[in-house]
Amino acid sequence: MTDQACPVEWTPDLSVGIEAIDDDHKTFFVVVDLMQSAIRENPQNLEAILRSSITILQEYVNGHFLREERAMEAAGYAKLEEHRALHEEFKAKAQQIIETFNKITDHDEQNKVAQKLAEVVHSWICDHIAKVDMAYKDSLKAEHVDSRPLAFLSQEADEGGDDNDFDLLSMIPEDGPH
Numbered sequence: 001m002t003d004q005a006c007p008v009e010w011t012p013d014l015s016v017g018i019e020a021i022d023d024d025h026k027t028f029f030v031v032v033d034l035m036q037s038a039i040r041e042n043p044q045n046l047e048a049i050l051r052s053s054i055t056i057l058q059e060y061v062n063g064h065f066l067r068e069e070r071a072m073e074a075a076g077y078a079k080l081e082e083h084r085a086l087h088e089e090f091k092a093k094a095q096q097i098i099e100t101f102n103k104i105t106d107h108d109e110q111n112k113v114a115q116k117l118a119e120v121v122h123s124w125i126c127d128h129i130a131k132v133d134m135a136y137k138d139s140l141k142a143e144h145v146d147s148r149p150l151a152f153l154s155q156e157a158d159e160g161g162d163d164n165d166f167d168l169l170s171m172i173p174e175d176g177p178h
């Protein structure tokens with residue numbers, strides 16, 4: 001999908017039918033938009049905004065991928081390994097750009113690299129959601145998904161992610177009023 005075909009905001013046709021995952025996807029769009037508007041408007045504290053956007057992005061990538069991979073695991077999804085490999089590929093690509101960003105001190109160069117990162121993330125999310133995430137839509141159900149706020153998952157991803165025990169039953173909410 002080209003950048004042109006990728007909307008600036010999440011759209012309902014990108015829904016995978018699970019709220020927690022859709023919410024993560026929406027946040028990727030928000031972070032990309034934050035980076036792009038900051039670069040466009042060029043505020044005095046641009047570098048600080050870019051740095052915090054990159055930190056948020058890294059947290060989101062780690063936590064969100066863990067959320068998806070655990071859900072695919074819980075659902076016994078056949079294409080899990082294939083999907084995981086694509087996540088790893090993207091993480092490596094984003095990480096490489098972030099490392100380049102961290103090494104340069106020239107502001108114009110930093111802006112260019114940050115712009116590139118925003119573009120890469122933007123076209124990747126559309127492409128990945130539409131082609132790869134959509135493929136699990138019929139296999140993944142809400143009960144497979146750890147729907148806690150993403151901060152918990154990012155934290156667990158930092159601590160080693162999949163090696164941790166994941167008690168799915170404790171994630172299933174009590175039955176609310178009908």
Ligand SMILES: [Fe+2]
Pocket residue numbers: 068083087128132133
């Ligand atoms: Fe995915």
